[in-house]
Amino acid sequence: MEKLRLEPVSRVNGEVNIPGSKSISNRALLLATLASGETTLVNLLDSDDIRHMLASLKALGVQFSLSDDKTVCTLQGLGGPIVADKAFELFLGNAGTAMRPLCAALTLGVGEFTLTGEPRMEERPIGDLVDALRQLGADIRYLKNDGFPPLTIKATGLAGGVVEIDGSLSSQFLTALLMVAPLAKDSVTIAVKGELVSKPYIDITLDLMAKFGVKVSNDKYQRFEIAAGQRYVSPGKVLVEGDASSASYFLAAGAIGGGEVKVTGVGRLAVQGDVKFADALAAMGADIEWSDDYIIARGSKLHGIDMDMNHIPDAAMTIATAALFATGPTRMSNIYNWRIKETDRLAAMATELRKVGAIVEEGHDYIHITPPAAPNHAEIDTYNDHRMAMCFSLLAFADCGVTINDPGCTSKTFPDYFKRFANLASQN
Numbered sequence: 493m494e495k496l497r498l499e500p501v502s503r504v505n506g507e508v509n510i511p512g513s514k515s516i517s518n519r520a521l522l523l524a525t526l527a528s529g530e531t532t533l534v535n536l537l538d539s540d541d542i543r544h545m546l547a548s549l550k551a552l553g554v555q556f557s558l559s560d561d562k563t564v565c566t567l568q569g570l571g572g573p574i575v576a577d578k579a580f581e582l583f584l585g586n587a588g589t590a591m592r593p594l595c596a597a598l599t600l601g602v603g604e605f606t607l608t609g610e611p612r613m614e615e616r617p618i619g620d621l622v623d624a625l626r627q628l629g630a631d632i633r634y635l636k637n638d639g640f641p642p643l644t645i646k647a648t649g650l651a652g653g654v655v656e657i658d659g660s661l662s663s664q665f666l667t668a669l670l671m672v673a674p675l676a677k678d679s680v681t682i683a684v685k686g687e688l689v690s691k692p693y694i695d696i697t698l699d700l701m702a703k704f705g706v707k708v709s710n711d712k713y714q715r716f717e718i719a720a721g722q723r724y725v726s727p728g729k730v731l732v733e734g735d736a737s738s739a740s741y742f743l744a745a746g747a748i749g750g751g752e753v754k755v756t757g758v759g760r761l762a763v764q765g766d767v768k769f770a771d772a773l774a775a776m777g778a779d780i781e782w783s784d785d786y787i788i789a790r791g792s793k794l795h796g797i798d799m800d801m802n803h804i805p806d807a808a809m810t811i812a813t814a815a816l817f818a819t820g821p822t823r824m825s826n827i828y829n830w831r832i833k834e835t836d837r838l839a840a841m842a843t844e845l846r847k848v849g850a851i852v853e854e855g856h857d858y859i860h861i862t863p864p865a866a867p868n869h870a871e872i873d874t875y876n877d878h879r880m881a882m883c884f885s886l887l888a889f890a891d892c893g894v895t896i897n898d899p900g901c902t903s904k905t906f907p908d909y910f911k912r913f914a915n916l917a918s919q920n
């Protein structure tokens with residue numbers, strides 16, 4: 493296994509242009525496929541999660557071309573659902589934003605589709621989405637464990653009507669259902685059961701649906717109405733915002749590293765909820781400057797916070813390692829679904845924070861972190877979780893530095909993360 497030793501960095505100053513958003517890239521690719529007309533996606537993310545979506549669309553016969561650097565994609569929409577005359581097996585890695593939306597989208601047309609993934613994907617739930625799709629008439633069969641991929645879809649289209657969906661484990665189930673609802677045979681009313689988690693991701697979904705010409709009425713994220721007869725129409729060009737979760741590591745670097753870091757490509761106008769990470773950092777005492785399309789974080793003395801982080805589940809991991817540089821404890825709550833992502837992130841985070849000397853209390857849906865007087869050097873295991881690798885890189889700002897095991901796992905969303913980090917660290 494590869495190991496990357498990050499030597500201590502005392503100060504950073506610099507600018508990072510953040511690659512495209514994973515969440516927007518995969519949604520836009522799918523909606524462009526279902527839409528009529530040609531769509532050009534600009535600033536598309538080039539990472540494993542997007543490659544899985546693109547490879548599946550290609551296998552299904554969707555025509556697109558990519559620029560040499562794979563950040564511009566011109567895609568010919570099908571003007572409706574995917575219709576296949578033979579059976580397909582699609583491998584989706586560990587990409588939740590490919591597995592959940594494709595599972596829903598493939599029920600709309602005709603064909604037989606088997607969706608598989610990495611071993612961890614077989615432990616990530618999809619049952620609440622499948623239950624909802626079955627209410628609309630979908631024929632979906634689990635191949636191994638009930639409620640989890642792999643699964644086979646025998647598609648004949650979706651009826652409309654009222655459908656209930658549980659939103660308490662993942663917002664991606666509701667996202668997937670919303671995106672297919674306009675192409676059902678009748679109007680669809682979605683009633684959300686349970687407390688909807690990761691709510692800001694629904695705003696990304698609704699924003700992209702609107703860009704592709706579909707109207708959804710949203711009654712307090714509890715009930716959504718999607719009228720029949722709507723069609724996705726390409727807006728021509730979609731500019732993908734920089735990834736707000738990826739921005740969190742560099743903003744934290746600015747706040748901890750004593751200098752000033754500007755991240756461009758994402759700012760006040762972003763549709764991604766993870767920009768609110770900058771507010772959490774500000775609550776810790778960081779000096780944050782907002783512009784429409786950039787954010788600057790300047791070093792300052794940080795203190796611990798007590799915050800419900802359900803609205804920023806991905807960027808919240810960066811708060812957990814930033815907490816090592818704060819005075820006093822940090823308490824992060826309402827993050828149960830960390831347990832069902834790339835790894836059990838609550839358990840992994842607690843284990844690795846303890847290695848560097850933090851006192852950690854891990855609960856069912858919370859983590860309390862008391863930082864050590866000075867962290868000690870550790871080899872950080874990353875559990876095949878890109879965010880574990882990226883958020884622990886911040887330990888480079890401690891006198892001990894840090895070793896990251898399997899740094900290549902950042903390829904899920906940010907293949908050249910450590911190159912960018914090293915570039916920034918050299919600008920002081």
Ligand SMILES: O=C(O)C1=C[C@@H](OP(=O)(O)O)[C@@H](O)[C@H](O)C1
Pocket residue numbers: 514515516588589661662663664667689690693805806829
């Ligand atoms: O819809 C999306 O693009 C995402 C939603 C979130 O998942 P959950 O809704 O499962 O929390 C987030 O963690 C994931 O990285 C991307």
Ligand SMILES: C=C(OP(=O)(O)O)C(=O)O
Pocket residue numbers: 586587588589806833834879905
């Ligand atoms: C949870 C994540 O990914 P996924 O889209 O696979 O759910 C993530 O990127 O942190």
